[in-house]
């Protein structure tokens with residue numbers, strides 16, 4: 001938690017949010033170093049998705065700061081945050097099912113000003129994920145779950161995010177597809193994309209992340225390097241017995 005601010009792409013301090021009158025996050029401090037992969041893990045209902053939705057502007061911030069590259073963006077609406085490069089791939093592989101793969105990609109390039117740049121980015125998306133090129137004229141709803149997961153990531157990559165927020169990318173996928181999704185996450189990280197992943201699949205997430213945040217009942221239990229976490233947090237107890 002000691003990185004200088006210029007090495008931290010996303011930082012929250014004392015983040016509080018919730019639903020209705022129910023407070024779900026009770027003052028959460030998270031640092032996501034620039035160019036690294038960070039994962040948030042924790043038992044069901046601990047507020048992991050709520051954290052992503054709050055920093056992405058989909059759930060209202062009650063109190064606290066969200067700093068994107070040092071600038072406080074807490075309270076800004078989701079569409080404004082997307083333009084700033086805070087880009088969320090929500091849980092459940094959200095695609096437009098009746099639009100083709102290519103139409104899905106085109107729709108999501110709304111922040112890209114020139115048509116030639118949109119074409120270039122679509123071409124890059126196909127190069128990165130050739131399966132989408134093969135299916136470019138197919139309605140997205142007819143793709144397999146794994147292909148839809150790829151498309152959901154590709155849509156957001158079209159925006160060239162400063163921070164990629166991934167909410168449970170492995171949910172509901174076959175082991176083979178999970179491997180493929182994580183291979184792509186690793187490749188993006190290799191290109192220096194700052195990534196924050198919320199995962200139930202703890203093993204997968206910890207294999208790719210350098211930093212981990214353990215969230216329990218809306219409170220940070222651990223934040224720091226993955227290696228150190230294994231010594232400090234009893235994951236077996238946390239997940240098997242649902243401690244906390």
Ligand SMILES: Nc1ncnc2c1ncn2[C@@H]1O[C@H](COP(=O)(O)OP(=O)(O)OP(=O)(O)O)[C@@H](O)[C@H]1O
Nearest residue numbers: 019022024042043044045046047048049050051200
């Ligand atoms: N739309 C909502 N309205 C009211 N309460 C909600 C809503 N979404 C989540 N909650 C509640 O907020 C708490 C945190 O949920 P959240 O989905 O953020 O946890 P999570 O750690 O991502 O869990 P999971 O791993 O099961 O997805 C839970 O008690 C949940 O019931």
